[in-house]
Amino acid sequence: EIVMTQSPATLSVSPGERATLSCRASQSVATNLAWYRQKPGQAPRLLIYGADTRVPGVPARFSGSGAGTEFTLTISSLQSDDFAVYYCQQYNNWPFSITFGQGTRLEIK
């Protein structure tokens, strides 16, 4: 089973500053990696897939990078809407599996 580990568990950042979230896979997942944002009481929203492809409609301040086992989500200038929990998700075709990280809570400093 591929384990996804996100760090830090909680990140405190001021509005307007940059936030960097990390996600590490226990084995290579190539670029089969997505990022989601979940606000309280809502379903997750897909932000980034294929490690670095932004979903249409997602603001340009969100960017993803990485390949293999190390991935990063960067939010360049935090807006109030961005304070939420972020999850990474991988998929592997053989054997088939999908795994989420445990989440990073982004809170206002």
Added chain:
Amino acid sequence: EVQLVQSGAEVKKPGESLKISCQGSGYSFASHWIAWVRQVPGKGLEWMGVIYPGDSETRYSPSFQGHVTMSADKPSGTTYLQWNSLRASDTAIYYCARQIKAPGLYYFDYWGQGTLVTVSS
């Protein structure tokens, strides 16, 4: 407009059976995998499995294999998640989510509103 609408909250006793639903609209229902994801309140997301409504092929997480069953009904555009014997530990919010419009890529761009299942004696 793509929409996934899930059935309402349920309260059940341990050992009871349950089937919850997720109805898709606004897209080609048979052509996108649907994932089911569990979230215990206050906790993270857990992938349970996926189903391809076109032929009802399923792939389960080992953590849920044998405890839940996924199914699909093409005419109504509805997928289902079923338990034969609920446990208290099944108490959670269950989301369905649609695979993005890119065959072979297992990312999920549209999500249902979630169904809260409470299992308590």
